[in-house]
Amino acid sequence: MTTTPEETIAAPRARIKDHYTVVKAKHPGRWVSAAIIAVFAVLMARSVATNPRFGWETVGLYLREVSIVQGIGVTLELTAVCMLIGIVLGVLVAVLRLSPNPVVRTAAFGYVNFFRGTPVLVQLLFWYNLAALYPTISFGIPGVSLDANAIITPMFAAILGLGLNQGAYMSEIVRAGILSVDSGQVEAAGALGINKLQTMRRIVLPQAMRVIIPPTGNETIGMLKTTALVSVISVPELLYSSQIIYARTFQTIPLLIVASIWYIVVTSILSVGQYYLERRFAKGGQRNLPLTPIQKLKSFFNTHDRLARKGGLS
Numbered sequence: 525m526t527t528t529p530e531e532t533i534a535a536p537r538a539r540i541k542d543h544y545t546v547v548k549a550k551h552p553g554r555w556v557s558a559a560i561i562a563v564f565a566v567l568m569a570r571s572v573a574t575n576p577r578f579g580w581e582t583v584g585l586y587l588r589e590v591s592i593v594q595g596i597g598v599t600l601e602l603t604a605v606c607m608l609i610g611i612v613l614g615v616l617v618a619v620l621r622l623s624p625n626p627v628v629r630t631a632a633f634g635y636v637n638f639f640r641g642t643p644v645l646v647q648l649l650f651w652y653n654l655a656a657l658y659p660t661i662s663f664g665i666p667g668v669s670l671d672a673n674a675i676i677t678p679m680f681a682a683i684l685g686l687g688l689n690q691g692a693y694m695s696e697i698v699r700a701g702i703l704s705v706d707s708g709q710v711e712a713a714g715a716l717g718i719n720k721l722q723t724m725r726r727i728v729l730p731q732a733m734r735v736i737i738p739p740t741g742n743e744t745i746g747m748l749k750t751t752a753l754v755s756v757i758s759v760p761e762l763l764y765s766s767q768i769i770y771a772r773t774f775q776t777i778p779l780l781i782v783a784s785i786w787y788i789v790v791t792s793i794l795s796v797g798q799y800y801l802e803r804r805f806a807k808g809g810q811r812n813l814p815l816t817p818i819q820k821l822k823s824f825f826n827t828h829d830r831l832a833r834k835g836g837l838s
Contacts, residue, residue, distance in 0.1 A: 579778035586769060586782050595765030596786055602682060602751045602761060607744050609687030614694025619724065621699055632695070639692035645753050648685035651676065652757045682754040690747060697739045701732030733805045741798030745791050752783075762786055 572578060586592060620632035639647070655672035662668045676684075705728050713723040755764035762783050770779040 577777065578781065579775060582773075582775050582778035583781050583785070586775075586779060587785065589765075589769065589782075591760075591765045591769065592762065592782060592786070595760060595762040596790070598759065599748065599751050599761040600790070602686065602754065602759070603744065603748045605683055606686040606690055606751075607747055609683070610690025610694045610743070610747075611740070613688070613691025614696075614698045615729075617691060617695035618698035618702060621695065622702060636692045636695055639689050644685065644689050644750060645756065647689055648681060648753060648757055651681040651684045652678065654681070678754070678757045678759045681757055682751075682759045686747065686750060686754070690743065693743060694740070697736055697743070698732070701734075701736035702728055704735045705731045737802050737805050738798075741794070741801065744798070745794050748791060748794065749787060 573580075617632045617635060620628050621636070623629050623632075654676050658672050661670045661672050661675060702724075709727055709731075710723055713727055714720075718727075751761050752763040754761055755767060758764065760768075766779040766783040770776045773779075
């Protein structure tokens with residue numbers, strides 16, 4: 525059997541490579557920081573668990589209270605309705621802000637500037653007390669006279685305040701997503717005879733979703749927590765339901781813990797949904813998508829199984 529000159533040269537190199545051993549880089553800082561965090565976590569958990577003032581028995585008693593569960597339902601309803609209003613208004617106002625018409629563009633900017641420039645709590649109180657300014661609402665239509673006190677209920681005031689405020693923030697998110705799309709695609713669509721509405725709906729917005737989805741998920745989680753503000757106008761959401769109970773039982777801290785636990789549970793569920801939604805819209809922009817938590821777990825166990833089989837064979 526004869527060998528070529530290339531094989532003769534490659535053979536010593538292969539033997540030299542066999543003598544090298546791969547040594548993983550050491551990261552002592554990681555172990556030190558992990559140990560410090562673990563110690564603090566244990567101390568904190570021990571303090572919280574052994575402090576009787578937290579009233580964990582009361583927390584367990586009221587965690588599934590009927591009024592608390594109903595309050596969660598109202599909170600979720602407010603979040604869904606106000607986010608829907610905010611998204612629709614946000615898309616509309618974002619398109620108006622990018623309009624070549626200076627009057628329309630200025631009006632859209634005024635809307636955004638007003639609702640972003642005033643606190644949400646002030647807006648809620650303003651809508652709740654609208655009847656003090658306009659006892660009757662006619663919408664400028666002759667013969668129409670509606671009682672403002674009957675129309676502006678606490679729930680309706682909450683939807684108006686949160687929905688209109690969210691529309692201002694969503695408009696900036698949508699506008700940023702639209703501006704992230706290359707303007708050459710809009711010009712190419714116009715050259716092909718596609719009108720502006722179709723260009724926006726079929727070309728620009730689908731690509732802008734990769735930029736819009738992450739902050740929209742954050743705004744949804746923020747809206748869930750912002751609904752706690754409507755307790756000041758007596759909307760029976762989660763925090764208000766907790767306040768009604770501890771006003772009667774004087775168990776303030778345990779009931780606030782109950783509300784906090786439910787907020788954490790719901791926001792965690794929304795965060796999981798946001799992760800998978802972002803991953804779905806990232807398919808067109810990333811060649812290799814990051815592994816999902818389930819895929820990471822399967823990969824971890826598969827790697828350990830392969831190492832175990834390899835060790836058994838050796």
